[in-house]
Amino acid sequence: MTIVRSADKVWLITGCSSGLGRAIAKQVASRGYRVAVTARDVGSVKDLVASYEGAARAFALDVTDPTSVDRVVVDVTAHFGQIDVLVNNAGIGYFGSVEESDERDVRRMFDVNLFGVGSMIKTVLPQMRQRRSGHIVNVASAGGIVAFPAVGYYNASKWALLGLSEALQKEVQHLGIRVTVAAPSGLRVRQAAGDAHFEMPDTRYEDYVPTVGAIRHALIESFGRQPGDPLLAGDAIVQAVESPESPFRLFLGRAAVKYAKQRAVELLHDATVWEEISEAVDYEDARGEAL
Template identity: 50%
Template sequence: MKDKVWLITGCSTGFGRELAQLVLKQGYKAGVASRNTDDVKDIVADYPDTAIVLKLDVTKPDEVTSAVKTIKDKFGTIDVLVNNAGIGYFGAIEESEDDEVRRMFEINFWGLAAMTKAVLPIMRAQHSGHILNVASIGGLVGFPAVGFYNATKFAVDGYSESLSKETAHLGIKVTVIAPSGFRTDWAGRSANNSKIVIDDYKQSAGANKDAIRGYSGKQPGDPQKAAEAIVKAVESENPPLRLLLGKAALKGARNKLEQLKNDFDTWEETTTGADFPEGQ
């Protein structure tokens, strides 16, 4: 039996479900978390000694505290935290409804941060651990129709980079998972549309929203292979800070690097000219 204890949020569907199934099959211990525990009971049915179902809405502080305590009481520690719980939302920025956007931030960012803060004391005490935050290629590259979703994932990326620099000397590793299109429920039932539609955005945000919705269930990404990649990163001695998943993610990230380089090089003189002269 492998000795690491995993805590995985958002296990009812998608990456979380595939990952929970895989780590248990491979002999790890795991806390399998979901807002509705009935959705994940089948995952743990064959693993009474190595799995535990956790009722967890990451936006509820009492459930966060309870989930962490429950798994620690059962298995003695937490070695790997996978912050996978999240939702999507489609709408141009001007179309987006404040209550929907704030709800998404509460789940995608603040819930992730709450889980991380709850687990960090355990990892600090043992001077080891690995925190994996599921973001998106949309945490590196912005797209029309998902501007506020992008904002939540850009926040996760920046938060994770800072966290990695704070915890490296404590033996705690951090990895941001940045997938492109995978056959999960993200573009289906896990993402709401704005009820506001402004015709002026039809050719930008509207077109991309329709394309993403129409692609749901046909994405090239295989969630099972994504789970295997995440386990590989955890088992690596030197896991990446950012793990891209999918060819489209790699292409998008490389295009972004080229765009950044072009802007930096083109505006280098203006950029460096904003400092005081040397010696002053």
Template identity: 50%
Template sequence: MSKVWFITGTSSGIGKELAQQVLAAGYQVALGARNTNDVADILAAYPETALTVTLDVTKEDEIVSSVNAITSKFGRIDVLVNNAGIGYFGSIEESEESEVRRMFEINFFGLAKLTNQVLPVMRAQRSGHILNVTSILGLVSYPAVGFYSATKFAVDGYTESLSKEVAPLGIKVTAIAPSSFRTDWAGRSANEAPNTIEDYKATAEANKNNIRNGSGKQAGDPVRAAQAIIKVVESENPPLRLLLGEASYKGANNKLTTLKADYDAWAETSVGADFPKEQA
């Protein structure tokens, strides 16, 4: 039986590339996009195995109607790829609360709501695979992306908990953590704080400019990223977390080293916060 994939954020970038490769591999795919005209070319190329659904993950009615449309056409959902998301640049102090809340609604709450709508389908099947596209910035953070990182740290923690809840039900869960890939994320897909504070020029503003200036020249290849995601889904034992890109791999391992150094240096203080064992 050909697996049915549901991929969000397919208008561009890794999401669109993934949808095309999954269809080329012979799977059936539902493409979620806020504007389905952006993926009309894919539907035209695969009219029998592709379905486009209008989906803004902040709109509950579109979440419900999308899942209903997919199960009506294909009868099941085997793979959910939560890829929709936006970015935002600014120091913590400079960032606008309205924009931060909007980003959380898309990157975290929208992802969670869609997952909740798909889970009953997968539970009934006693099978499925949920892949949440987070970021290396969900494991390691830097100046100018603090609130973006907060959304992705939230997704990472959510994913880990979810994996333990649904494993006995035959459902697999993976967090995909890319570094910088050659997509529009650092360009038109990310807003930024309109006002800057001079004191953050050397930290937040400098890093924001580095990211912006690198747009279109990132080391990450969306084609290879899509191939890696397909490999994970086809694996008998997929990882809980998949790092994508050399910068992601190095960043995560540097974080491990830093964490261990801190934990070991303060081990006595940490352990000493418990009641003495004879009083436990």
């Protein structure tokens, strides 16, 4: 695999206070790139910046606040000169049945997981278009490939991010701008429940105990034992950006690969088994494959 590496490249990574964002920042800085490390509380990344003095700089950022987004892009560009790689990693989870989910909490999650990403992309893209180069990495999830009980709205936010990213790729690839969606399965980024980025409301209805309750129990039991190493996931993301043949979908973890293959089989099955009925809805004189 050909690797293209330039210490002149500048990365902007959102959500670096912990987990995957912090791991990506470490991998980027250790390779000699310059990196804008962002978090809502810059105090949470001071140690990270201190470890890579000269290469990393901290910036306060709230992706749900357009003023904050505008300011950080201006400040990062003023300090480093440009932004070559944007990593939209900031995200939160919400785990409850569809019926029991709180609308305000769900909307807050979408503000971070989807609309905040869109705000970052819209603000960084003009300079990438002007240079005819750049790479945007959107961190989704294996939960954007296959859905489970208890994570319906989280699934929806990540599936929406995949759809947005695919459209974006087709809009900008002819401009020399690449897009990659990273889809990790379980990463060992949490040791216990109670994380501020992780909402888990109680199950109120007995009917959901066998489905939602079972998944919630399994999720809690997995804390501290998740199979994925965030540093290795960060390394894989950097490798994808460095490769001229960077993938659009980057599956991270054995489970993510399994779910992707499973979904491909399911799509092919449904399209094939119902093909005659599905195609019969078109007018007889229809030609081509219009949207």
